[in-house]
Amino acid sequence: MSNVDATDYHVAAVRAQFPIFEREVNGQPLHYLDSAATSQTPRAVLDAIADHEMHHRANVMRSIHRLAEEATEAFENARGQVAKFLNAASAQEVVFTSGTTGAINLVAYAFGSTLQTGDEIVISQVEHHSNLVPWQMVRDRHGVTLKVLPATLEGAVDLTALAEIVTPRTRLIAVTHGSNVSGAKTPVVPVVEAARAVGAKVLLDGAQRTPHGPVDVQALGVDFYAFSSHKTFGPNGVGVLWGRADALDTLPPFLGGGEMIRTVTMEETIYADPPHRFEAGTPPIAQAVGLGAALTWLGAQDLAGAAQHERRLTGRLIDGLGDIDNNRGLVRLIGPRELNDRLPVVSFAVDGLHPHDICQLLDGHGVALRGGHHCAQPLMDFFGLTGTTRASVALYNDDSDVDAFLSGLDAAIDLLTP
């Protein structure tokens, strides 16, 4: 099949920017379909990190010397690049964290400490553990009530339950922007409307959404947005919590230490303003620089073409699973059938076969997949599964990846099915 889409999206030119695709795996070309776990990193990002570490490495906002000033400028420039990617009103609304998990835990701890017994937090059954366990901890620590929006049969957040679940005691609705299992996108407008009606805030887990292009947090109308660098073509070890200025201003700090203070005496501490109030200790500087470079790189791509390309490959994956099943009732697709309702994340279960066996055998074909519960055990329970196999697509994947996946899966089922 052609690697040129109707939009003239040239995936080969994109793919050539990723050095990892020069290697082989088990004697096969690398077919990387695990970007929902960690995306690969383009040369532009690797170069930005190397340049920073080779020429500008120093701690930020402390020492008075040339390198420290350059490092501080690079770090704050990265904050600006994130703000631009999110269309934030100000770079001061961007907090660097260790990742999505770190960002959500920050809100859970800081916002949670403002809650009273009887207050309510709303999450959903679709959530990754990182947007579930921190809220259980808040529940146990502060005596708040945790309420759960159910999942639909397609693995989306069931928003028809908002009217019943959200009450005047609701203080926060924290849901995924798109599921890491089903790929189902969450329509944000009803969530924000339900929250606003009772004066509650909204947090979106954007970990699966940001790899597919910029997000407009002002248009979304949410209060907090969390995402990870390592899923968005940047390095590990850094992520982002965006918070609307008035939402961040009211939060107490999460971690204490250097960087997050204005004045410290033996008796008390006056905290810095956001975002530094929430960045105790030396931050991940080179990683933030790399993230900034990644978002700038992503923003410069043909994103409309990439979206259509990813949608076409996702459609091929879903159709191919149907062909393999061939009306045997063997392959169960998880997630929306309508491509516009899903991110390019395709989870499935094969009757009688364990995801790890499928992943292991596909690895022999050079195909990288993810198998297991995907840190979403309540959603697995909902589907009556212990795990699924997941193929996820990014803008560098091409038809050869889909072909290798489908032929490898066919062979794996033949081998493992008596």
Place this chain on the structure above:
Amino acid sequence: MTNLYQKDVLRHAAAAGRAGRLENPDGSVMLDNPLCGDRVTIDVKVSAGKVSDISHDVKACVLCQASASILCDKAVGLDADTLDHVQSQIIGMLKQSAPAPEGDWEPLHVFKPVADHKSRHACVLLPFEAAIAAVRNAG
């Protein structure tokens, strides 16, 4: 990659000898592998410290199924320390290039290729870990 899935491994997994649950077990332990969601339940009946009956209920991969099948085929008459010794031999085989268990446990040789796949070691070991705990709990 198919060396992990030799016919003998698939045969042991499919045989699933002693699959199911025991009625009124003296010891029963369920263990999860948090990495992948594998779940193994081992039930035992114990007489004078030794396994007199054993069963496995496995919701897991082929390697884990095969391991549970071999374990339950060989465990009757053994005490927890002996099973612990076999588990140590498996760990040696997988992690330290030590010789595979011999004698009654020679079928465990099918797991030699797993040594190269560290993320799968727990799949083989999980049934033994559950069985040893179940026998000790029964004691």
